[in-house]
Each structure stands twice: as structure tokens, then as C-alpha cells.
Amino acid sequence: MQDFVFQNSTKLIFGKEKEQLVGQESVVFGKKVLLHYGGGSIKKTGLYDRVVQSLLEQGIEIFELTGVQPNPRVSLVREGIALCKEKSIDLILAVGGGSVIDSAKAIAAGVKYDGDVWDFFDGKAEVTDCLPIGVVLTIPAAGSETSEGTVITNGDGWYKRSTGHPTMRPKFAILNPILTYTLPAYQTACGITDMMAHILERYFTNEKSVELTDRLCEAALRTIINNAHTVLEDPTNYDARAEIMWSGTIAHNDLLGTGRIGDWGSHDIEHEISGIYDIAHGAGLAIVFPAWMKYVYKHDLNRFAQFANRVWDVEIDLNNLEKTALKGIEKTEAFFHSIGMPVRLTEANIGEEHLEQMAKKGTERGPLGNFVKLHENDVLQILKLAL
Ligand code: NZQ
Numbered sequence: 001m002q003d004f005v006f007q008n009s010t011k012l013i014f015g016k017e018k019e020q021l022v023g024q025e026s027v028v029f030g031k032k033v034l035l036h037y038g039g040g041s042i043k044k045t046g047l048y049d050r051v052v053q054s055l056l057e058q059g060i061e062i063f064e065l066t067g068v069q070p071n072p073r074v075s076l077v078r079e080g081i082a083l084c085k086e087k088s089i090d091l092i093l094a095v096g097g098g099s100v101i102d103s104a105k106a107i108a109a110g111v112k113y114d115g116d117v118w119d120f121f122d123g124k125a126e127v128t129d130c131l132p133i134g135v136v137l138t139i140p141a142a143g144s145e146t147s148e149g150t151v152i153t154n155g156d157g158w159y160k161r162s163t164g165h166p167t168m169r170p171k172f173a174i175l176n177p178i179l180t181y182t183l184p185a186y187q188t189a190c191g192i193t194d195m196m197a198h199i200l201e202r203y204f205t206n207e208k209s210v211e212l213t214d215r216l217c218e219a220a221l222r223t224i225i226n227n228a229h230t231v232l233e234d235p236t237n238y239d240a241r242a243e244i245m246w247s248g249t250i251a252h253n254d255l256l257g258t259g260r261i262g263d264w265g266s267h268d269i270e271h272e273i274s275g276i277y278d279i280a281h282g283a284g285l286a287i288v289f290p291a292w293m294k295y296v297y298k299h300d301l302n303r304f305a306q307f308a309n310r311v312w313d314v315e316i317d318l319n320n321l322e323k324t325a326l327k328g329i330e331k332t333e334a335f336f337h338s339i340g341m342p343v344r345l346t347e348a349n350i351g352e353e354h355l356e357q358m359a360k361k362g363t364e365r366g367p368l369g370n371f372v373k374l375h376e377n378d379v380l381q382i383l384k385l386a387l
């Protein structure tokens with residue numbers, strides 16, 4: 001097991017009607033709040049009204065920045081930074097999913113920096129400080145509600161890049177599973193895929209002695225798999241929604257990565273796809289992950305066979321571990337398909353045109369992944385396997 005520091009300081013408030021606490025959680029940081037949200041789902045569901053009322057009850061002055069798109073853009077982040085500086089904002093409140101939270105994080109970091117915020121994403125500068133961020137989560141998926149990272153897209157070149165810093169972790173995150181009842185099935189499935197991918201990225205490690213985190217990862221994966229079809233068929237099933245919501249946070253709050261080095265190659269490859277094609281991150285992962293698995297499984301047959309056995313109940317064939325490993329990959333791909341995800345680029349209407357460009361862009365700052373280092377040609381082969 002590797003040495004590690006684990007500190008996840010986000011205060012989590014989980015349960016029914018807990019968004020009513022947003023005013024009292026926010027006022028701790030000051031009286032001027034930037035309310036940041038997406039394309040309007042929170043207005044349709046009535047969440048917006050409840051959040052505003054709770055903020056006003058605490059005497060908070062609200063400024064708004066709306067219109068965050070999935071795969072959030074740096075152009076809106078720049079607007080947010082200017083607004084926060086002009087109004088001396090004390091807290092950015094993100095009400096929505098990973099895109100809104102990531103946009104809030106980038107704004108929060110940009111406010112404390114004199115240069116252009118994109119410097120953080122193309123490696124020219126490092127985040128050192130941030131405005132405080134609060135969250136009311138509406139989609140379990142990205143895990144951004146407790147993560148220290150943010151992923152932003154720059155329309156200039158269609159680069160989707162990430163950065164992170166401990167101060168970017170939200171100060172509080174409110175998770176009410178009922179808020180996820182209104183999610184379209186497709187978004188629910190994208191979220192399920194993303195949280196599974198966050199666990200898989202950590203699971204496929206070269207670290208040998210990581211039994212506890214292996215088993216925690218397997219438990220979280222099994223919980224997600226057990227509840228996925230229930231939330232899709234019965235979207236107002238509170239208990240299943242709650243399991244999925246909590247799993248989404250656990251998948252990416254760093255606990256499951258303790259003592260090990262995760263891979264993250266599939267995420268980086270996916271960011272190239274959603275950066276250019278603007279598809280949902282979860283859908284991109286359903287396409288990339290099985291292809292990545294097929295490309296690298298021989299690197300550690302034991303680990304892939306363990307995964308097949310403990311997560312998918314595939315019987316281990318000691319005479320043919322490769323067969324066991326391949327069965328686990330097949331089951332993973334079939335599961336993504338069964339929840340309505342594309343598992344091939346062509347199913348997402350993506351052809352061969354930009355594969356080489358994606359492989360080149362993705363590796364221009366060095367090889368991807370840790371379990372197996374992926375150079376430009378490896379990425380290209382994985383993308384071809386995903387066609
Ligand atoms: O914009 P609105 O109208 O709110 O609609 C959203 C959006 O269209 C809708 N939605 C959200 N909650 C809803 C709802 N519709 C109905 N009812 C609700 N309760 O869902 C759509 C998708 O929202 P989005 O925020 O884009 O989804 P998600 O949470 O999956 O976030 C994806 C982004 O997170 C990044 C991804 O790359 C992607 O850009 N990630 C961030 C990470 C992080 N910061 O740690 C890690 C992840 O690996 C990921 O890369």
C-alpha cells in the first residue's frame with residue numbers, strides 16, 4: 001500500500017428536503033452569494049424558488065449567473081469571474097450537476113488570480129486559492145460535489161481540460177435524492193456510468209497490496225449495479241435513488257483511491273471525445289472504458305479476473321484466466337448497453353474523422369494513464385477498438 005493523505009473536508013448534508021438548509025449553510029461565508037446554475041431544469045422543478053427563499057430568509061443578497069452548458073465553457077467562467085470581482089461575492093452557490101459545480105470552481109479560482117483563468121487548465125499556472133463554494137446537487141454523476149477538481153471546455157480549439165486544488169473542494173454539499181427524480185433516464189444512466197468509471201479508474205492499479213480499497217471499490221460497484229435498473233424503471237424509488245446518489249459521491253471523494261495509484265487514461269481519452277463532439281461525459285465513458293479494458297487486460301490478468309469474479313460473479317477459470325477476464329469485460333459492456341448507453345463511437349454518431357486528432361491532442365502533454373502508459377498510437381488503437 002502506498003503512503004497517502006486523505007482529507008475530504010466537504011460537509012455533506014444528505015436527505016429529504018435538505019435544500020431548505022442552504023441559506024443557513026451559505027450565510028456562514030457572507031451575505032453576497034452568486035447563484036450559479038444551468039439551462040433551467042431547477043426552475044422547472046421548483047428547486048430554484050426554494051433555494052432563493054432559503055437564501056433570502058438569511059438576509060443574503062443574491063446575484064445570478066445562469067446558462068452553464070453540459071461540458072461547461074470557459075467563456076461563461078470568465079463572465080463569472082468579472083461578476084464576482086465587481087460585486088465582491090462571498091460564496092458561489094452551484095445548484096445543479098457536475099457542469100455547474102465545475103464552472104463554479106473555475107470561477108472561484110479565477111477570482112483569486114490576476115491572469116486568464118485558462119492558464120490553470122493548460123498548465124501555465126496553478127490554483128493557490130479560491131472563493132468558497134457551496135453545492136445543491138441535482139444529478140449524481142461527476143462527484144464534483146466533494147472533489148477537488150474541475151473540468152472546463154475551451155471553444156478555442158475545443159480543448160476539454162482539468163485542474164484541481166484542495167481549496168476547490170466545496171465547503172458544503174446538499175444531497176436530496178428526491179431532487180434526482182426529474183432526471184431523464186439518459187442522464188441518470190450517464191451518471192451511473194460516470195460513477196462506475198470513477199471507481200474503475202481507481203480499481204485498475206499496479207499496487208498489489210490494496211485489499212481494503214479493492215473490496216470497497218467492489219462493494220460500491222455492486223451497489224450501483226444493483227440499483228441502476230431500479231432507478232431507471234422506477235424513477236421515484238427513494239431508496240434506490242439514495243443508494244445511487246451516495247454512491248456517486250463515494251466513488252469520487254478520494255476514499256476509494258487511498259493507498260493506490262489510479263489509472264485515469266479512459267477519462268482523459270473521453271475528455272477528448274466530449275471536448276470535440278460535446279457528448280455527455282458518461283456516454284463517452286461507456287464507449288471508451290470497454291475499449292480500454294480490451295486493450296490493456298493482458299497487463300494484469302489476475303486483477304481483471306478478480307474484477308470479473310467479485311463484481312460480476314463470473315466463476316474463475318484457473319486454467320484460463322484470460323477467459324474469465326474477458327467475460328468480465330463483456331459483462332461491463334453489456335451492462336452499459338442495458339442501461340441505454342452507447343458502447344461504440346458509431347452509436348453516438350461519431351466516425352473516424354477525428355480519431356488521429358484526438359489521439360494527438362490527448363497525448364501532447366505526455367502519455368496517458370498509469371496502469372498502462374498510453375502513447376499516441378495506443379490511444380488511437382483504443383479509439384479504433386471503440387468504433
Ligand atoms: O442545465 P440543466 O437545465 O440543469 O440540465 C442538466 C443538464 O442538461 C440536467 N439535469 C441536472 N439535474 C437535473 C437535470 N435535469 C432534470 N432534473 C434534474 N434533477 O442534466 C444535464 C447534465 O448535467 P451535467 O451537470 O452536465 O451532468 P454531470 O453531473 O454528469 O456533469 C458532467 C460534467 O462533469 C465533468 C464532466 O467532464 C462533465 O463536463 N466531470 C467533473 C469531474 C469533477 N469535477 O470532479 C469529474 C468527472 O470525471 C467529470 O469529468
Ligand code: ZN
Binds near residue numbers: 142
Ligand atoms: Zn468522470
